[in-house]
Amino acid sequence: MYRYDEFDHEFVTARVAQFRDQVGRRVSGELTEDQFKPLRLMNGVYLQLHAYMLRVAVPYGTMNSRQLRMLAHIARKYDRGYGHFTTRQNIQFNWPKLSEIPDALADLASVEMHAIQTSGNCIRNVTADHFAGAAADEVADPRPYAEILRQWSSLHPEFVFLPRKFKVAVTGAERDRAAIQVHDIGLHLKKDENGRLGFAVYIGGGQGRTPMIAKKIRDFLPEEDLLSYSEAILRVYNLNGRRDNKYKARIKILVHETGADEISRQVEEEWERIRHGALKLPQGEVERIREYFAAPATLKALPPSAALAVERARDPEFDAWVERNTHPHHVAGHVSVTISLKAIGSTPGDATAEQMDAVADIAERLAFDEIRVSHEQNLILPHVAEDDLRAIYDGLAAIGLATANAGLVTDIIACPGLDYCALANARSIPVAQRISQRFGAIERQRDIGDLKIKISGCINACGHHHVGHIGILGVEKKGEEFYQISLGGSGDEDAAIGEIIGRGFSTEEIVDAVETLVDTYIAKRESRDETFLAAYRRLGQGPFKEALYGTP
């Protein structure tokens, strides 16, 4: 894991002191809300429907047990005993008192955590594949580059007042688990024909009210040019991105309105000017950062676990969990484990303080002290010996976190929606809970297979509905909640924006409608190997429309 150096410590501690002073001046009346709002947003503090909300960064989703225990402590001491893991690999606390937030930030700083740049029109937390450094199919660990980008983008003086927020994601595998094509910059770490590391660079992807799949502007950018090229992209965006209309201010609009070829030309032109300057990454520096992310020294290849085979044969529930919730590791005899935060009928992404503490204990004892947050709102133990899977499963089951549904129909992404969010038009969580209950039976879920349902409570699309195989968007219509369905979206390497299937459904109708879609898929699929997404792409909207509305 990355460890703060002296500079990082000083920077984060100074920011806590600065914010403490600002909060003091706000509460005493010296600062107005208009003056204070941009300051609190720079420190991850929102004012939501019911209370303030604190968003804490988990850089590229990576934590150790000490940090996760601190999140549990924050939940207990400053909140109501729980937190919400988000689609940007961060965590949100829903009930902190403004006057206590500086203390919470000081506690977080003691374990090298903060809330800087989790909001505002700046470069946000850089996200990465949640199996980074572990996945068998990975070319190289993308997190060192995410960390290099974090250092470059933190308080970058030129880029703290961008036209709009800016999100970067990095993947190190062909299989895109970081949704890079729906980010402002998406980086695909790969090797060229000579075995050199570099990136395919995508820009202008995003969701929100104008969803766009990113355009690839470079097939291979050498590793050493990561920062100069990123700076060139940001500079072109910062100078030319629209500031007259916040709904047209993201880089995706600039790319769309100007054309990817022209933007690419401008970026290359700017890059040529600066590429040989101070931003060229020295190889030694890349190596130094990479060292922080080296696999644990004790992670050694093991023979296939005989004990695991016995347990799987003995216990079908455990077997189902191993099948769905583990992912191949690049070190033999190991896997990565997905800890589902999607128990049947639960709030997607929520975890109690007790659950966080328990996961931290399990990670420390049995999983090399490392935990990840996935953008699908689950937790991950990236390094687990097969021999330890049974003990981990039992530990997770004891706290209600052993649901065997990773990637299945009940592994739903949902934004906080109108239950918490000041921007929402409709609730997301109750819809997710009801769909989860409808498809709760594990045999049925397994029969349905891979299916990503994503739910947003407004057009800002925090619930990623545009890239759901089944996407659900909540809207308000004549004072009632209504839900619009789109089909065929994907945030993976086969990225696509879902297509709206037809008129929306009421709260009462929406779960039946989803079930109708799933039943239609089951009836029409060529075999169990054809996923919902593959079947939809083969069949088109016709049969699904007919099943929902009676007319194709």
Place this chain on the structure above:
Amino acid sequence: MTDKLITANHLADGLVVFLTAAGGWSYRLADARVIPDAELDVALAHAKAQHEAQIVVDPYEIEATVDADGVPVPVRLREKIRAAGGPTVAYGEAELAGRAVLLNQAG
């Protein structure tokens, strides 16, 4: 015809508050002053002054109806949820406990 209430968030703790008949603020919807249209502008000016005085954040008016017991009920779902003081779903330990009960019932 609907009545009006004035709501805001409390500055220090962020929680939802309602303007009361005494001109103060209460966390309880039942304490909210039901404001006739003719008096709304004066009440809003008072609320705005409370914002300036750093007691509440961003006050605004909402529509409400008054039920048989004289308690105001917000018209919009958004305001109903705010007035309830929390989400429409259980959270934290209560959510876990609720799901455990359901599981037991299901056998």
